[in-house]
Each structure stands twice: as C-alpha cells, then as structure tokens.
Amino acid sequence: MIALRSLSKSYAVNAGRKTVCRDISLTFPGKTSVGLLGRNGAGKSTLLRMLAGVEDADSGEILSDGTISWPVGFAGSFHPELTGAQNIRFIGRLYGVDTDDLMRFVEDFAELGLHFHAPFRTYSAGMRARLAFGLSMGIEFDTYLIDEVTSVGDAAFRDRSTEMLNLRLARSAAIVVTHSMPLMRQLCTCGVVMVNGSARMYDTIDEAIAVHERAMRGDLPDWAGADG
Known part of the structure; x- marks a missing residue:
C-alpha cells in the first residue's frame, strides 16, 4: 500500500x-x-x-x-566507467540481495554477451535498456x-x-x-x-x-x- x-x-x-x-x-x-x-x-x-x-x-x-522500486528500466544510476557486471554487483550490495544470483539473472536476461563485462559508457541505448530492465526485474519489490x-x-x-x-x-x-x-x-x-x-x-x-x-x-x- x-x-x-x-x-x-x-x-x-x-x-x-x-x-x-x-x-x-x-x-x-x-x-x-x-x-x-x-x-x-x-x-x-x-x-x-x-x-x-x-x-x-x-x-x-x-x-x-x-x-518501492526505482522507475523500471531507469539507467541513470549506472557508473559509466564500471562494467555492466560491476554496476549490477554494486547495486545488488546496496539493496542487500545475493549479488551472484542477481548477476546470473541479469546476464541471462539482458543477453549482452561479452559486453556485460565492458564499461557502461560503451553501451548503445538498446544495450543500456536491456541491462537496466534486467536489473529492475532481478530485485523483487x-x-x-x-x-x-x-x-x-x-x-x-x-x-x-x-x-x-x-x-x-x-x-x-x-x-x-x-x-x-x-x-x-x-x-x-x-x-x-x-x-x-x-x-x-x-x-x-x-x-x-x-x-x-x-x-x-x-x-x-x-x-x-x-x-x-
């Protein structure tokens, strides 16, 4: 409520x-x-x-x-110099969830391949959306x-x-x-x-x-x- x-x-x-x-x-x-x-x-x-x-x-x-979640798919909190994987692990720690489980979920859902371990600043708009949505769905609210x-x-x-x-x-x-x-x-x-x-x-x-x-x-x- x-x-x-x-x-x-x-x-x-x-x-x-x-x-x-x-x-x-x-x-x-x-x-x-x-x-x-x-x-x-x-x-x-x-x-x-x-x-x-x-x-x-x-x-x-x-x-x-x-x-309450952040707006689903919001990518504004990702650090540009961290990789996608590092961003996910960092945010998982902030929310107190199992970071290994969260990493596996997001990597599987986003389907970024090797880009999952590349700096976020190198991502296209579509890749950012995939990572952000995967993170939003990976933490239950x-x-x-x-x-x-x-x-x-x-x-x-x-x-x-x-x-x-x-x-x-x-x-x-x-x-x-x-x-x-x-x-x-x-x-x-x-x-x-x-x-x-x-x-x-x-x-x-x-x-x-x-x-x-x-x-x-x-x-x-x-x-x-x-x-x-």
Missing part, C-alpha cells in the same frame, strides 16, 4: 509556476496494478519520481508499508514503478519484458504509465487519472481510460483543478 497525503509539487516556468500535483490524497492498494493516466506534462513521471524517492514534493507526504519501459528494444525483447513483468506482477503491485491502452488494460485492474494537478482513483481501468480519453478531448471531469 502507498498513501499520498496532501501531496503538492510545482515547477518554475517562464510564466510563473506549473503545478503538476495539487494537494493530492489517495491510496494505491497493495498487490494491485494501477494505471496512471494523463496527457503529456500532467505530472505522471514526476509522481513516479517522488514515489521512488528521487525527487522531493513541495509539501505533503508519501507513506508506504512495503518496498512490493511495488514496481513502470514508465513506458516495454517500448524499448526490439520486438523480441519487448515480448520478453512483458512476460517478465507479468511474472513479477503476479506477486507484487505496480503503478504503470504507458501510452498503449491495450497494454494498460493488460497490466492494470484500476486507474488514476491526473488532470490539471488533481487526481482521482477509479475502481476499473476501463472507467479510468474513459475519463482520460474524454479529458483529452476537452471534456474535463468536475474534480479537475484549473490549469496552472
């Missing part, structure tokens, strides 16, 4: 401040996959970063009774934060990524951001819609998608705050 209590976040922009979270209070239930919907710039990725603890809210708090991760890589890798996600989500919760509504319906059972800094939870993903799609056409829900 993850609870947001009066969570607010805004950014400085040329015209003043842009509010992406305005006094949001809601609860993401445990062992449930929740879709997070909203137009580009609505604050979905910002909210994920706050949930992951890599960005601070302006006010309010986030409460959780379990472990109570809640996974998923932001368009299955859009990376070739078709075969996307299929393997989706299959692995389904295995992990059979035992864990997730908060999912994706522009693919079929994938949203496949992974999620309920949804949160973000509009103008406000957010509302819906009991079914189909209802959340319907509200989101109406909002995209300009038919805003009555709970949506004013833009700004």
Whole structure:
C-alpha cells in the first residue's frame, strides 16, 4: 500500500509556476496494478519520481508499508566507467540481495554477451535498456514503478519484458504509465487519472481510460483543478 497525503509539487516556468500535483490524497492498494493516466506534462513521471524517492514534493507526504522500486528500466544510476557486471554487483550490495544470483539473472536476461563485462559508457541505448530492465526485474519489490519501459528494444525483447513483468506482477503491485491502452488494460485492474494537478482513483481501468480519453478531448471531469 502507498498513501499520498496532501501531496503538492510545482515547477518554475517562464510564466510563473506549473503545478503538476495539487494537494493530492489517495491510496494505491497493495498487490494491485494501477494505471496512471494523463496527457503529456500532467505530472505522471514526476509522481513516479517522488514515489521512488528521487525527487522531493513541495509539501505533503508519501507513506508506504512495503518496498518501492526505482522507475523500471531507469539507467541513470549506472557508473559509466564500471562494467555492466560491476554496476549490477554494486547495486545488488546496496539493496542487500545475493549479488551472484542477481548477476546470473541479469546476464541471462539482458543477453549482452561479452559486453556485460565492458564499461557502461560503451553501451548503445538498446544495450543500456536491456541491462537496466534486467536489473529492475532481478530485485523483487512490493511495488514496481513502470514508465513506458516495454517500448524499448526490439520486438523480441519487448515480448520478453512483458512476460517478465507479468511474472513479477503476479506477486507484487505496480503503478504503470504507458501510452498503449491495450497494454494498460493488460497490466492494470484500476486507474488514476491526473488532470490539471488533481487526481482521482477509479475502481476499473476501463472507467479510468474513459475519463482520460474524454479529458483529452476537452471534456474535463468536475474534480479537475484549473490549469496552472
């Protein structure tokens, strides 16, 4: 379970401040996959970063009774001069997992061959995505934060990524951001819609998608705050 209590976040922009979270209070239930919907710039990725603890809210708090992943597939924490294998071992130690088991899992999943032992700075974008996703799936969390991760890589890798996600989500919760509504319906059972800094939870993903799609056409829900 993850609870947001009066969570607010805004950014400085040329015209003043842009509010992406305005006094949001809601609860993401445990062992449930929740879709997070909203137009580009609505604050979905910002909210994920706050949930992951890599960005601070302006006010309010986030409460959780379990472990939360970093955004799945995030490669920004890898040291460029360390090899892929060294990065995996280092992060495994930070999270207190069996580093040998984690190394074997990631090496098998990412299929980087000899590049697994080459410096991370030499990796292509696709190789970085494979390593990052393998690491994300190699450590089990109570809640996974998923932001368009299955859009990376070739078709075969996307299929393997989706299959692995389904295995992990059979035992864990997730908060999912994706522009693919079929994938949203496949992974999620309920949804949160973000509009103008406000957010509302819906009991079914189909209802959340319907509200989101109406909002995209300009038919805003009555709970949506004013833009700004």
